[in-house]
Amino acid sequence: MTIELRVLRPSEWDDWFGKLLLAFGGVEEPQEERELWGSLTEHERSIGAWDGDDCVGTAGAFSFGVSVPGGAMVPAAGVTMVSVAATHRRRGVLTSMMRRQLDDVRRWGEPLAVLTASEPEIYGRFGYGIATQQMSAQIDTVRGRITAPQGADAVRLRFAEVADVAAECEAVYVRGIGSRPGMLARKPGWERLPLLDPPAERDGASPMQCVVAEREGEIVGFVRFHNKPEWEAGGPSGTIRLRHIEALDPVTYAVLWRFLFDIDLTVRVVVRNRPVDDPLLHLVNDVRKLEVRVRDGLFVRLVDLGAALEARTYRTPVDVVFDVDDAFCPWNAGRWRLTGDSKGASCKRTEDDVDLALSVRELGAAYLGGVSLAALAGAGRVRELRQGALAEASSAFISDVAPWLPHGF
Numbered sequence: 001m002t003i004e005l006r007v008l009r010p011s012e013w014d015d016w017f018g019k020l021l022l023a024f025g026g027v028e029e030p031q032e033e034r035e036l037w038g039s040l041t042e043h044e045r046s047i048g049a050w051d052g053d054d055c056v057g058t059a060g061a062f063s064f065g066v067s068v069p070g071g072a073m074v075p076a077a078g079v080t081m082v083s084v085a086a087t088h089r090r091r092g093v094l095t096s097m098m099r100r101q102l103d104d105v106r107r108w109g110e111p112l113a114v115l116t117a118s119e120p121e122i123y124g125r126f127g128y129g130i131a132t133q134q135m136s137a138q139i140d141t142v143r144g145r146i147t148a149p150q151g152a153d154a155v156r157l158r159f160a161e162v163a164d165v166a167a168e169c170e171a172v173y174v175r176g177i178g179s180r181p182g183m184l185a186r187k188p189g190w191e192r193l194p195l196l197d198p199p200a201e202r203d204g205a206s207p208m209q210c211v212v213a214e215r216e217g218e219i220v221g222f223v224r225f226h227n228k229p230e231w232e233a234g235g236p237s238g239t240i241r242l243r244h245i246e247a248l249d250p251v252t253y254a255v256l257w258r259f260l261f262d263i264d265l266t267v268r269v270v271v272r273n274r275p276v277d278d279p280l281l282h283l284v285n286d287v288r289k290l291e292v293r294v295r296d297g298l299f300v301r302l303v304d305l306g307a308a309l310e311a312r313t314y315r316t317p318v319d320v321v322f323d324v325d326d327a328f329c330p331w332n333a334g335r336w337r338l339t340g341d342s343k344g345a346s347c348k349r350t351e352d353d354v355d356l357a358l359s360v361r362e363l364g365a366a367y368l369g370g371v372s373l374a375a376l377a378g379a380g381r382v383r384e385l386r387q388g389a390l391a392e393a394s395s396a397f398i399s400d401v402a403p404w405l406p407h408g409f
C-alpha cells in the first residue's frame, strides 16, 4: 500500500471533510456548521492522505495565537480534523501525518502546536502534554443558592436577540483572552462559532437565548443558554443548558449566575466547559450541589522548545538546566538552560550539569502553568538531579490563573 500525503486542494475539501465525518461515525453535520468549518479551513495548512483516488486521512492546522503566562500571544498551529479511514487504521497513517505536520509547523516558525483530543491516549507519543483542564457541572439550583453580591443593583439584565448583541458579546469575550493562559486569538470568522445553534442539536431545548448585563447602558457581561422545559409528577423540572457566560467584573459575574439559578420552572443548570478555578466554586452556598467533573482540555506540543520557553514569563525566579527527551522532534532533544522571572526569560543550549530530566511532553503539560512539575515528578515523569531544582522550577512555571480553553476547534 502506498499512501501519498499532500497539501489539500480547495476543490478536494468536500470529499476530505466527508471522509473526516465518516471516521467520526458518518453522521452529517448541520449545513450551517459544515459551511462554517469549510470557510475556516486553511487549505494550504491542511493535508490529505491518499490511497490512489481515495482520501484515507485528514489533518488540518488553524493559525492561532495562544495566550501564555505573562500575557503574550504565542503563534501556534491548532491541529484539527485529524482522521484515518477505518479501512486504513493502525498502519502508521496518523504517524506519517503527524511527522509531516510537525515538520511543517517548524518551517512555519510557530513555536507551538496545540489540539484537543477525541481520546487523550492518542497524542502523548507525538510529544503533546495535557496543559489545561476543563470543568463540567450539573448544578442543583433548587438546593444550591447564590446570594446577591454587594453592588448588584448597578447591573441591569435584559433579554436580547443573540445576533443583535453578538458584536458586543464578542468584545467582552476578547477582553478576557490575554488574562487567562490557554485562550486563543483567532482569525476573523471564528466569532461565528459560538453563535451556531442548529435545531437538530437542541434535543428538545429552546433556541439559544441571550441575556446581557449592562452598566450605565454598556454591555459588561452576558449569558447564552438553552432552556429545556420538563414536567414530572411532582412539578416542573426544567434544565438550563449554559453555553457561554462572560463578565468584565466579579459583581456582574455573580449577578449572571444568580439569574441562571433563579429561572422559574427549572431545577438545574448544566454546563460543559468552565475553568477549574471558576469563581462559581466560591459563590455557591454548597459546593457539592455543583456536581463537578474535570477532564483534559488543551494539549500543548513545544515545536521550537527554546522560543516557546522564552515567550512566557515565570512567576518566581528560575535558573535550571533541563535534559529533554524528544524522539519525535529530535531538534529539541538535549540540554537547555532556562533562566527567567516575571519580566522575561532566556532558554539556550548548554553543556552544563543537568538539574531536571523530562520529556517534551511534560514541558508541554507544564507550559501554560496549570500542571505542576512537582505533580509530574510524583508520577515519575520528571527526575530531579539537583536538590531544590524541582521546587524552583515548579513554582516558577505555575500560573495564578488556571489555564483554560473555552471552546473546541
Ligand SMILES: CC(=O)SCCNC(=O)CCNC(=O)[C@H](O)C(C)(C)COP(=O)(O)OP(=O)(O)OC[C@H]1O[C@@H](n2cnc3c(N)ncnc32)[C@H](O)[C@@H]1OP(=O)(O)O
Binding pocket: 023, 024, 079, 080, 081, 082, 083, 084, 085, 088, 089, 090, 091, 092, 093, 094, 095, 096, 115, 116, 117, 118, 119, 121, 122, 125
Ligand atoms: C485533534 C483531533 O482532530 S483529534 C481526532 C482524532 N480522530 C479520531 O478520533 C477519529 C477516529 N479515529 C481515527 O481516525 C484513527 O483511529 C486515529 C487517527 C485516531 C489513529 O490513526 P492510525 O492511522 O490508526 O494511527 P497509527 O497507525 O499511526 O498509530 C500510531 C500509534 O498510535 C496508537 N493509536 C492510534 N489510535 C489510538 C487510539 N485511538 N487510542 C490509543 N492508541 C492509539 C497506535 O496503536 C500506534 O501505536 P504504536 O506506535 O505503539 O504502534
